[in-house]
Amino acid sequence: MNIAAETPKTEPKFLAALKGTAHKAPPMWLMRQAGRYLAEYREVRSQAGSFLNLCYNPELAAEVTLQPIRRFDFDAAIIFSDILVVPHALGQHLEFREGEGPHLDPITSLADLSKLSVEKAKSTFSIVYEAIDRTISGLGDRTPLIGFCGAPWTVASYMVEGHGSSDYRAAKLLAYREPETFKAILDMLVEASAMYLIGQANAGARALQIFDSWASALADNDFDAFVIEPTAEIVKRVKAVHPNVPIIGFPRGASPKYADYVARTGVDALGCDTAAPLPTIAAQQDKVTVQGNLDPLLLLAGGDAMDRRVNAILEALAPKPYVFNLGHGILPDTPIEHVERLIRTVRG
Numbered sequence: 412m413n414i415a416a417e418t419p420k421t422e423p424k425f426l427a428a429l430k431g432t433a434h435k436a437p438p439m440w441l442m443r444q445a446g447r448y449l450a451e452y453r454e455v456r457s458q459a460g461s462f463l464n465l466c467y468n469p470e471l472a473a474e475v476t477l478q479p480i481r482r483f484d485f486d487a488a489i490i491f492s493d494i495l496v497v498p499h500a501l502g503q504h505l506e507f508r509e510g511e512g513p514h515l516d517p518i519t520s521l522a523d524l525s526k527l528s529v530e531k532a533k534s535t536f537s538i539v540y541e542a543i544d545r546t547i548s549g550l551g552d553r554t555p556l557i558g559f560c561g562a563p564w565t566v567a568s569y570m571v572e573g574h575g576s577s578d579y580r581a582a583k584l585l586a587y588r589e590p591e592t593f594k595a596i597l598d599m600l601v602e603a604s605a606m607y608l609i610g611q612a613n614a615g616a617r618a619l620q621i622f623d624s625w626a627s628a629l630a631d632n633d634f635d636a637f638v639i640e641p642t643a644e645i646v647k648r649v650k651a652v653h654p655n656v657p658i659i660g661f662p663r664g665a666s667p668k669y670a671d672y673v674a675r676t677g678v679d680a681l682g683c684d685t686a687a688p689l690p691t692i693a694a695q696q697d698k699v700t701v702q703g704n705l706d707p708l709l710l711l712a713g714g715d716a717m718d719r720r721v722n723a724i725l726e727a728l729a730p731k732p733y734v735f736n737l738g739h740g741i742l743p744d745t746p747i748e749h750v751e752r753l754i755r756t757v758r759g
């Protein structure tokens with residue numbers, strides 16, 4: 412199952428880009444690149460039974476991580492798992508209901524939180540480390556593997572809401588009414604997430620991404636306290652052990668705050684969502700590598716509209732350190748031919 416027959420003589424393009432090299436044809440990968448748009452994924456997924464069974468089966472998780480690399484030879488793989496594995500590992504009940512997305516038993520008090528523990532998470536995390544180890548045996552040295560976690564604000568929001576939300580109502584109300592309780596949740600997540608990212612890098616992940624999908628819609632003081640400070644603390648702890656493993660931060664929907672986020676979190680690269688304007692993204696490139704921002708719906712639509720936007724993105728961002736990606740995860744009904752066309756356009 413080894414994809415790469417020989418060891419590369421030069422550093423993989425993806426890692427070079429994260430460390431500050433610009434490429435005319437930038438390295439590329441797609442968020443959620445292992446997923447339901449691939450027939451081979453749907454096959455393994457049905458074999459596994461449930462999504463969580465797939466996440467917690469190292470052999471099958473490694474297999475689906477490798478699928479998009481075999482098919483498209485992307486410049487990076489990302490370990491197949493989910494950001495909600497962290498609260499689940501801490502002891503919170505989690506289910507993925509078919510067609511509905513995740514459901515957790517909400518944490519709304521310190522008493523609820525006291526039932527969770529970072530110590531307890533270690534045995535679940537080790538399943539993911541084993542999946543990373545198996546994936547790397549399949550990838551060889553040619554294609555680097557990305558490890559990841561959700562950022563404390565996004566994961567805490569799911570923990571408090573119990574499911575996805577359009578206005579973060581329960582999470583914000585808890586944060587405003589009982590700041591100590593909310594802070595205790597964030598602190599536990601900082602500790603667990605830093606440990607988890609360090610464990611993934613120990614297992615061989617060569618870059619790490621922190622997904623803050625719900626980073627939009629926070630007032631500036633709350634953005635500081637819930638997004639910047641916890642992320643900065645995780646980056647600091649991971650860097651103390653793995654100073655050379657680049658970290659990509661993805662504060663989705665927060666482009667007006669990019670400069671502050673970059674300056675204060677210490678991330679090496681900035682993941683940019685679809686709504687972030689190209690000049691705002693480009694303005695960050697003197698400080699960090701940037702990644703993103705093609706609309707997943709343009710990839711679904713394909714054709715000239717997609718080509719025009721991809722070319723505009725390349726023109727604006729490829730002269731400086733850049734990793735091609737979507738602005739959010741690939742959609743399950745995306746045609747394979749559109750992905751193939753995208754790859755031809757980006758690779759030139």
Ligand SMILES: Cc1c2[nH]c(c1CCC(=O)O)Cc1[nH]c(c(CCC(=O)O)c1C)Cc1[nH]c(c(CCC(=O)O)c1C)Cc1[nH]c(c(C)c1CCC(=O)O)C2
Pocket residue numbers: 441442443444445446447456462489490491492493494495507511512513559575622624740
């Ligand atoms: C918010 C969030 C989640 N998970 C994640 C985020 C942050 C990024 C984002 O905003 O999308 C991150 C995530 N989820 C998944 C990965 C794997 C790595 C990758 O390919 O990028 C990663 C990095 C697999 C997954 N996570 C999930 C799937 C679909 C599961 C299936 O096969 O049915 C996959 C491939 C399930 C999931 N997981 C989550 C939701 C809301 C859902 C249901 C929605 C959906 O079904 O698409 C929580």
